[in-house]
Every structure is written in structure tokens, then in C-alpha cells.
Amino acid sequence: MAEKVAPASAAPVSAMPLPPYTSKVKVLDKYHIIGFISSGTYGRVYKARSRHPGTTGDFAIKKFKPDKEGEVINYTGISQSACREMALNSELSHENVIHLHEIILEDKCIYMVFEYAEHDLLQIVHHHSHPERRLIPESTVRSILWQLLNGVSYLHQNWVMHRDLKPANIMVTAAGEVKIGDLGLARVFWKPLAALFNGDKVVVTIWYRAPELLLGSRHYTAAIDLWAVGCIFAELLALRPIFKGEEAKMDSKKTVPFQRNQMQKIIEILGTPTKERWPSITQLPEYPQMASFKQYQSNLETWYHQVGATNQLGYELLSGLLEFDPAKRLTAQQALEHKYFTEGSKLSLNAFEGSLIDYPHRRVSSDDNDIRTSSLPGTKRSGLPDDSLQPRSKRMKAGD
Amino acid sequence: MAANFWTSTQRAHWQLTREKIADMRKSLDEEDTNRGLGITYPLPDHKQLQLYFHHCLQRLARRLQLRQQPLATAETYLKRFYLKVSTRDTNPYLMLSTCVYLACKMEECPVHIRSVVNEARALFQEFIPQDTAKLAECEFHLISELNSYLIVHHPYRTLMEVQVPLKLTTDEIMAVWSFLNDSYITDLILLYPPHTIALTAIFLAVFVRPAVHTQANLNASSTTTSMAATMGGAPGGGIAPPQSTGTQGGVVGAAAAAAVAGAGNAGGMSSARLSQMSDWFAESGVDMDAIIECTQEMISLYDTWETWTDKICREGVARLIRGRQLL
Numbered sequence: 152m153a154e155k156v157a158p159a160s161a162a163p164v165s166a167m168p169l170p171p172y173t174s175k176v177k178v179l180d181k182y183h184i185i186g187f188i189s190s191g192t193y194g195r196v197y198k199a200r201s202r203h204p205g206t207t208g209d210f211a212i213k214k215f216k217p218d219k220e221g222e223v224i225n226y227t228g229i230s231q232s233a234c235r236e237m238a239l240n241s242e243l244s245h246e247n248v249i250h251l252h253e254i255i256l257e258d259k260c261i262y263m264v265f266e267y268a269e270h271d272l273l274q275i276v277h278h279h280s281h282p283e284r285r286l287i288p289e290s291t292v293r294s295i296l297w298q299l300l301n302g303v304s305y306l307h308q309n310w311v312m313h314r315d316l317k318p319a320n321i322m323v324t325a326a327g328e329v330k331i332g333d334l335g336l337a338r339v340f341w342k343p344l345a346a347l348f349n350g351d352k353v354v355v356t357i358w359y360r361a362p363e364l365l366l367g368s369r370h371y372t373a374a375i376d377l378w379a380v381g382c383i384f385a386e387l388l389a390l391r392p393i394f395k396g397e398e399a400k401m402d403s404k405k406t407v408p409f410q411r412n413q414m415q416k417i418i419e420i421l422g423t424p425t426k427e428r429w430p431s432i433t434q435l436p437e438y439p440q441m442a443s444f445k446q447y448q449s450n451l452e453t454w455y456h457q458v459g460a461t462n463q464l465g466y467e468l469l470s471g472l473l474e475f476d477p478a479k480r481l482t483a484q485q486a487l488e489h490k491y492f493t494e495g496s497k498l499s500l501n502a503f504e505g506s507l508i509d510y511p512h513r514r515v516s517s518d519d520n521d522i523r524t525s526s527l528p529g530t531k532r533s534g535l536p537d538d539s540l541q542p543r544s545k546r547m548k549a550g551d
Numbered sequence: 552m553a554a555n556f557w558t559s560t561q562r563a564h565w566q567l568t569r570e571k572i573a574d575m576r577k578s579l580d581e582e583d584t585n586r587g588l589g590i591t592y593p594l595p596d597h598k599q600l601q602l603y604f605h606h607c608l609q610r611l612a613r614r615l616q617l618r619q620q621p622l623a624t625a626e627t628y629l630k631r632f633y634l635k636v637s638t639r640d641t642n643p644y645l646m647l648s649t650c651v652y653l654a655c656k657m658e659e660c661p662v663h664i665r666s667v668v669n670e671a672r673a674l675f676q677e678f679i680p681q682d683t684a685k686l687a688e689c690e691f692h693l694i695s696e697l698n699s700y701l702i703v704h705h706p707y708r709t710l711m712e713v714q715v716p717l718k719l720t721t722d723e724i725m726a727v728w729s730f731l732n733d734s735y736i737t738d739l740i741l742l743y744p745p746h747t748i749a750l751t752a753i754f755l756a757v758f759v760r761p762a763v764h765t766q767a768n769l770n771a772s773s774t775t776t777s778m779a780a781t782m783g784g785a786p787g788g789g790i791a792p793p794q795s796t797g798t799q800g801g802v803v804g805a806a807a808a809a810a811v812a813g814a815g816n817a818g819g820m821s822s823a824r825l826s827q828m829s830d831w832f833a834e835s836g837v838d839m840d841a842i843i844e845c846t847q848e849m850i851s852l853y854d855t856w857e858t859w860t861d862k863i864c865r866e867g868v869a870r871l872i873r874g875r876q877l878l
Contacts, residue, residue, distance in 0.1 A: 169640060169877060172692045226687030228664040229694070234656045237694070238701035242560055254699045256691045309555055338659060339702075 174257035209267035232335035247302030268322030298329035304483035327501035367436035374477035381472030422449030603864035642877035709749035726756035751845035
């Protein structure tokens with residue numbers, strides 16, 4: 152280490168060590184935090200407003216949880232899901248995909264600033280099932296489903312698989328526009344470097360997981376997203392998940408267990424898949440498991456009428472989405488062209504058009520709005536009833 | 552978008568002109584001069600450094616057993632980053648290791664941060680801090696300068712799409728790959744759409760490379776070296792150590808120049824195939840001027856490579872990291 156260092160007088164800066172990384176943009180300089188919205192495994196989401204006079208509207212700031220080693224927050228490398236979400240949301244631009252406003256990397260945390268959406272499908276379904284069950288108007292269901300498919304079609308045209316479509320990830324703005332969110336599991340499927348299976352052992356929340364995934368497919372396709380859309384469609388009609396299985400947890404060796412209960416729920420409604428109906432099923436790793444199930448006949452049509460749905464075209468679309476064989480399942484584009492959408496009354500791009508239902512605003516808790524320090528253990532999303540017993544003063548409605 | 556170059560952030564934000572790139576480098580250099588850094592820490596010009604960083608990246612990628620695509624993404628990140636931040640304000644070894652770490656995540660072949668640090672330390676020793684937090688901090692810096700635009704479109708994909716319709720031979724495909732790998736030493740990925748780079752590499756492999764054979768034979772100097780050069784053993788594959796690259800650059804360059812000038816008879820290629828290929832290029836609507844400019848960029852690379860050694864770069868970087876305590 153006998154290197155010469157320049158004399159301080161000649162070039163003082165040259166001998167100075169570099170300062171640590173600092174963000175050029177500060178979250179709190181740019182945004183006023185209104186309150187806390189929800190939290191998840193990734194981190195927390197806050198509602199915010201821009202301090203810049205020219206920037207109107209609200210934002211949802213997603214703060215990725217920094218990894219902690221003891222009490223000290225340290226740089227540990229950005230999670231792959233944060234990387235995916237940053238990269239994909241930066242490229243994507245579509246009216247049915249949530250818009251990313253900016254990303255701020257500050258104080259070892261990542262803040263992704265998204266457009267704000269007042270509702271999500273979880274909350275809408277909840278509103279219609281509590282306190283008593285009231286069907287969602289068909290015009291709303293049709294509009295939501297069409298917009299959702301339109302967003303999925305855009306993703307697929309751009310070779311992006313979402314891989315985690317579920318009601319909580321589908322936002323709806325106050326103007327009734329559907330916005331697909333949470334691309335943390337999404338990935339590009341153009342000539343993947345490795346079999347998809349190798350990357351993420353488990354994708355898609357279990358109730359929305361396609362049968363080929365349950366049977367261990369390693370080279371699954373974008374059709375898994377259409378299965379999830381089918382499940383979401385069914386949930387908008389029934390106001391409860393259509394296949395509400397219980398998840399078998401991973402054992403200590405981290406082998407992925409066969410999700411027997413979930414498969415059971417599916418075949419109870421759709422019937423047991425046969426080789427005739429789904430020829431490639433025999434090649435799937437978990438196919439031998441199918442021998443141990445009782446034989447069921449499909450009773451999706453009965454189910455459809457039992458939940459109160461009447462539109463026969465809707466039934467046809469649903470059965471096309473909940474097709475066992477991924478090769479035969481409707482694509483997003485095919486689904487968009489389905490008679491369910493093209494026939495009958497005109498489709499609106501405002502899901503709430505003509506509806507008199509007043510959906511509650513997203514709950515925002517204002518006592519927890521310190522975006523920079525807050526690292527409380529995950530409280531659940533504040534919009535759902537599990538925290539409705541909180542004192543009224545601690546919550547405020549958006550826009551108040 | 553993710554799979555569409557035309558609507559991508561790469562096209563919108565990271566396709567620059569030669570003038571723009573030159574300006575960006577010039578202002579970084581001037582700032583270094585004003586701060587006294589330029590004199591205290593002399594570094595070879597950017598072409599020399601690009602060759603050096605390319606070799607470093609390649610060695611690290613090999614240790615981590617990476618495929619070409621994540622390596623190409625890492626090379627692109629590093630190139631973009633050094634247009635915005637002066638090399639003298641970074642620890643280049645840490646920075647290029649960070650590019651590899653991030654590129655692996657983006658190309659869906661993640662490598663643990665500890666493995667990247669360990670392998671980088673095996674290559675660059677004390678210049679890589681043992682604490683993984685340093686690399687992770689560097690990742691913030693990198694993503695911030697890249698404006699979070701992390702999806703990169705590469706020419707390899709175009710090659711895969713056209714190799715069948717163009718009836719490229721295995722031999723030719725290998726040569727195209729080699730030229731493409733080499734293209735990451737140049738500024739091409741900052742200047743042209745990926746398909747233009749791909750077609751340039753095909754052009755070089757199909758029209759120019761056979762001419763090199765001919766030229767080498769005429770020179771009667773050393774058939775083996777020219778074979779190595781043309782088959783991508785040395786400048787192409789880049790696997791060979793830098794000192795072995797010797798004089799091949801000149802051979803390829805001369806042949807390329809000949810081909811560009813229209814003098815290339817494309818070696819022993821049947822005239823039927825030759826005209827078929829020419830027709831394809833004509834019908835593809837590709838900008839032939841751009842291909843010629845890309846070819847010249849490649850020739851310039853092989854010229855630089857001819858006299859390049861890693862010694863000055865290695866010493867300059869070491870002096871910088873120690874002097875500024877960039878650890």
C-alpha cells in the first residue's frame with residue numbers, strides 16, 4: 152500500500168473518501184403522508200399527496216421493508232420481487248395496469264410511488280357480502296372483468312406473466328377503472344433462461360392457482376393468469392372464493408407439498424379431469440396423485456345458478472377460463488372477444504356506471520403516518536373489518 | 552415494454568447519439584480535471600477501460616457460471632452508469648460486481664450477494680470489501696443512476712429469430728455470437744437498436760469473415776491466428792487472455808473494411824447463397840448505413856484491442872481505489 156497520495160494542498164478532494172450513497176430526492180420533501188393503508192410481507196403502503204403544487208391527485212407509496220440485522224438496518228441487497236416490480240412497472244404503460252409515478256431510493260429503503268386507487272376487488276366483494284349478501288350488479292361485473300382481461304392481455308402481449316392475480320391485487324379507481332397491481336411476482340416469459348419452476352418454487356396464492364401448477368408443471372404458460380381471472384370472475388359472482396382450499400405448508404426440507412385439498416375443491420365443482428379432456432395431464436409430475444381422488448362430474452353450471460348468476464354467456468365464459476387444459480383455456484384476447492362482452496347492453500369502461508352503490512373509501516389510519524421510521528410488525532390492511540373496532544378518531548376516510 | 556423494444560425505456564431513454572455520449576464523457580472528464588482528480592489519478596481512455604472492464608466482467612461471470620445474457624445486461628448497466636458518474640468517483644471492481652449481481656436478478660438467474668462478493672474477492676482481492684453491505688449500497692447507487700430502467704433488450708434475441716429463415720450454419724451462428732459478445736465492449740448498445748447490432752454481427756459473420764480467410768491466406772502469415780480471430784476464439788469469444796489477441800484485430804478490420812467497400816467476395820460462399828443473403832438484407836428494410844457505422848465501430852474496437860494490454864488499466868484503477876480509499 153505504498154501508493155502515493157496527492158498532496159492535500161494540490162488536490163484536496165482527490166484524497167477524500169467518498170460519502171455514502173444519498174438520495175437526490177427525499178420522500179418527505181416531495182410528499183405529504185396522509186396515512187397508512189396496508190402492510191404485507193414486502194413492506195407497507197401509505198397514502199400521500201404531492202407537495203408540488205402542479206402535481207394533483209393522491210398517491211400510494213409502497214415502502215419496501217429493509218432487512219434488519221438486530222436493531223441496525225443495513226443494506227442487504229434488494230429483493231428480487233422489488234427488482235421485478237421496479238423494472239416492469241417502469242416499462243409498462245396501460246390504462247388497466249397501475250401507473251408507477253416514480254421510485255425513490257433513500258435511507259436503505261425503496262419507495263415506489265404509484266397512482267392511488269380508492270378501491271380493490273377484495274374490498275368490493277366484502278362490501279357486497281357484509282353485513283348481508285347483495286349481488287354485484289352485472290354491469291359492474293362485466294366492466295371489471297373486461298378491464299381486467301384487457302390489462303392481462305396487454306401484459307401477455309408484452310410477454311409478462313403476472314403470476315399473482317387475486318382480488319387484493321386488482322385495484323379500482325374512484326372513476327371505476329380497473330388497475331392491475333403488484334407485479335412483484337411477474338416475470339418476462341420470452342425464452343426464459345431456466346425452466347420457470349427453478350426460479351420461484353411457488354407462485355400464485357393457492358385459491359387462484361391453476362391446476363397445472365398444483366400438478367407440478369415446470370413449464371407453465373401465461374394460461375395460469377387466465378385461470379386466476381376465472382377464479383376472480385367466479386368470486387365477483389359468488390362473493391366468496393370459488394375454490395377455497397386449505398394450503399398444505401412446506402415441510403422442513405422445503406419440498407413443495409402436493410396441494411391435495413385445493414385440488415379437491417376444484418374437482419368438486421369442475422369434475423375430475425380426464426386424459427380425454429386434458430391429454431397432457433399424464434406428463435405432469437404429480438399426475439399419479441390424481442388416482443387417489445374420487446370421481447366427480449362437473450357441476451359448474453349448477454354452481455353458477457346457485458350463486459345467483461343468470462347470464463348464460465357468462466357461464467360459457469367462466470367455463471372457458473376454468474378449463475383444465477391450459478392449451479384449451481381461453482387466452483386473454485379470446486376472452487375479450489367473448490359474446491358475454493359483445494352481446495347485450497353496452498359495456499362501460501367505468502365499472503360503477505349506472506350503479507347506485509356507494510363503496511366505502513379505503514381506510515387510512517392517520518396515527519401511523521411516519522413513513523420513514525415506521526417498521527411496526529405487520530398490521531393487516533386497515534380497510535378490512537378486523538380493525539373496525541378501532542376507535543373512530545384513529546381512522547379517517549380518504550378525502551377528509 | 553418488457554418484450555417490445557419500440558416502447559421500451561431503452562429506446563426512450565438509453566438510445567443516444569455519438570455526440571451526446573462524447574459530451575457526457577467530456578463533461579465528466581472536465582469535472583475530474585477541475586477537482587484535481589484527473590491529474591492525481593490518471594486513467595487510460597474510455598476505450599481502453601471498456602476493454603479492461605469487459606475482461607473483468609467476463610472473468611467474474613465465468614466464475615459464477617453465468618450465461619451470456621446476464622453478462623450482457625451487466626455490461627450494459629456498467630456502460631450506462633459510467634456515462635453519468637465518473638469512474639474516479641467509484642470503485643470500479645465493486646461497481647462491476649454490483650452490475651453482475653443486479654443483472655442476475657433481472658435476468659431471473661439470481662446469485663446470492665455473498666457468492667458475488669466471494670467470487671469478486673477471488674479475482675480482485677482486497678479491492679472488494681468483505682462486507683456485503685458495501686455491494687448492496689452500491690446497488691442503490693447503480694439503480695438510482697439508471698433511473699430504475701433495468702430491462703435491457705439484447706441483439707441475441709434477434710439472432711435467434713432470424714437464424715432459421717436465414718439458414719445460418721452452426722459455424723456462422725457461433726461467429727455471430729462472438730461478434731455480439733464483442734459488441735458489448737463498444738458503445739453499440741447505447742447507440743443502436745438491438746436488431747441493428749444483430750444484423751451487423753450477421754453481416755460480419757457471413758460476408759466479412761469468409762473474406763478474412765481469403766485475406767489471411769493471401770497474407771500467408773499465420774492461418775491459425777486468423778482462424779482464431781474469425782472463429783471467435785480470441786476477440787470473439789473473449790475467453791482467451793488479453794495478450795493472445797495480438798494482431799487479429801487488424802486482419803478482421805482490413806477484411807471488414809474491404810467488405811464494406813464492396814470488395815469482399817465473401818470467400819467461398821456460393822453466389823446463390825450470397826445473393827439470397829443480399830436480397831434478405833435488402834428486403835428486411837434495415838438501415839444499411841447504420842450497419843456500416845456499426846461495422847466501423849467494431850473495426851475500431853479490434854484496432855484498439857490489437858495494442859491493448861490490461862497493465863495500465865489495472866495499475867490506474869488500483870492507484871485510484873487505494874488513493875481515494877474507495878473501499
